[in-house]
Amino acid sequence: MKTKKIIWLNVMMLLGTIGLMLVLNEAVLRLYYWGSLAPKINDENPLVPHPTRGFAFRPGMTSWHQELDFTVQVHVNGQGLRGPEIQPKGAKKRILIVGDSTTYGSGVSEENIIPTLLGTELGSSRVDVVNGSFTTYNTVQELLFLEEEGLLFEPDLVLLAFSPNTDIQANTLSLQQLAQKHNRRPYAALSPQGELLLDLTYAKRFYQDQQENAEIRKASFFKGLVTYTLLKKYVKGFKSSKWNDPNMFIGWPFLAEFSPEHSTRGMSAQDYQVLWDDGWQVTKALIVRMRDESRSKGAKFAMMVMAPKLQVEKDYQQKVQEVFPHLKLDTSRINRAFEEFGKEAGIPVLDALTPLVEAWGMGERGLYYNVEDEHMTAKAHKLVAASLAQQIRDHHLLEVEE
Missing domain, CATH: 1.20.5 (Single alpha-helices involved in coiled-coils or other helix-helix interfaces)
Known part of the structure; x- marks a missing residue:
């Protein structure tokens, strides 16, 4: 005993x-x-249901965005956009940036994000920049925001910040279903006659579901642990699933050709080509409609391709090649496609890639987060904003009196 x-x-x-x-x-x-024992917890959900776009930001809310890479306080103004209150249009020239989490500034404080810095570079006494960017939005949602709200701010220039690592595969339902688990956005398609068609079915369904379940969904105790997050990231690196298909999550924008060897669904190169060709045609039609809507309201329209980590960091590219040895990368393919499209559509294309590639080549590091997130850091935002300001001047996109 x-x-x-x-x-x-x-x-x-x-x-x-x-x-x-x-x-x-x-x-x-x-x-x-x-930097603290206690996590930052939001009492309210920073997102609210939206009848056409599925979700939007809660107006007038200050919340926390915390991941292993950063802890950032985010203020959303009364108009439901990140940044200061938007005043009625006066003598100042106005730029409206439309984009997703990159120009929204995920992980970066408001004073250090591209829209804020761009206004400073161009002269905040003469130019104001409205940040019409939303986390996880696709181009369809960005178009709807522009038509429903963005153009009401009377911009002189609308600047589309296109995210090549997510936008195309999230614009059509056929690509979205292969790239992501949840269908909760509006999608687009082309009719046999080439007419752009918007499908709000899933967005409306998500909107109704959110209205019925409006309370904030809190993570379980274990999922809130840093230990759990790191273990999940570690295990995920060795786990194979149907979602781990580089032909989808890297995809046409960065590949010289598709690699059936890495397909998780037994798809051929031709299968991928058909889907991505359709996605690209739909995406171009969405952008053309944004161009036309902007110009109809007296605004100039320009676009830029935001540079993900894969395009800039050479050691990151090497890691991707080690994991997917049959993959043939062409990391600037989407930029060439945009240049060609810009010429066809008469849309100026600004370059957000070169300043980051040049900085990396000169030994600059810390341009992107590395642990739980891969968005640009404040350092990268500053480099891109300075370059964009000069390009806007060079292209005469905004006539500002010195």
């Missing part, structure tokens, strides 16, 4: 020691990544 008590006591002491070690480990990780 005494031996059993000793064994039981030893087991309890072992479990207690393991538990204490886990608690200490979690505390150290939180201090390292967050």
Whole structure:
């Protein structure tokens, strides 16, 4: 009996020691990544249901965005956009940037994001920049925002910030279903006659679901642990699933050709080509409609391709090649396609890639986050904003009196 008590006591002491070690480990990780033991928790959901776009930002809310790479406070103004309150149009020239999480400035404080810095570069006393960017929006949602709200701000220049690593595959339902698990956005297609058709079915369904379940969905205790997040990231690196298809999540914008060897669904190169060709044609039609709507309201229209990590960091490209050895990368393919499209459609194309590639080549590091997120850091935002300001001047896209 005494031996059993000793064994039981030893087991309890072992479990207690393991538990204490886990608690200490979690505390150290939180201090390292967050700089605090307590996570930043939002009392309200920063997103609200939207009848056509599925979701939008909650107007007038200040919230926290916390990941292992950063902890950032985000303010959304009364108009539902990130940034200061938008005043009625006056003598200042106005730029409206339409985009997704890159120009929204995911992980970067408001004073260090492209829209803020661009206004400073061009002269904040003469130009204001409205940040019409939303996290995870596709080009269809960006078009709807422009038509429903964006052009009401009376911009002199509308600048589309296109994200090549997500936008095309999220614009058509056929690509979206192969690239992501959830269908909750509006999508687009072309009729046999080439007419652009918008499908709001899934966005409306998501809108109704959100209205019925409006409370904030809190993560479970374990999913809120830094330890859990790191373990999940580690395991994911060795886990294969149907979503781990480089022909989809890297895709046509960055590939010289498709690689059936890495297909997770047994698709041929021709299968991928058909889907991506359709996605690209739909995307061009969406952008042309944005151009026409902008010009009809007296605004100039220009576009730029935002540069993901894959295009800039050579060691990141090498890691991708090691994981997918049959993959044939062509990381500037989408930029050439946009240049050609811009000439066809009469749309100026600004260059957001070169300043980052040049900086990387000169030894600049820390342009992108690395742990849980891969968005641009404040350093990259500053480089791109300075370059864009000069290009806007060179293209005479905004006539500003000096």
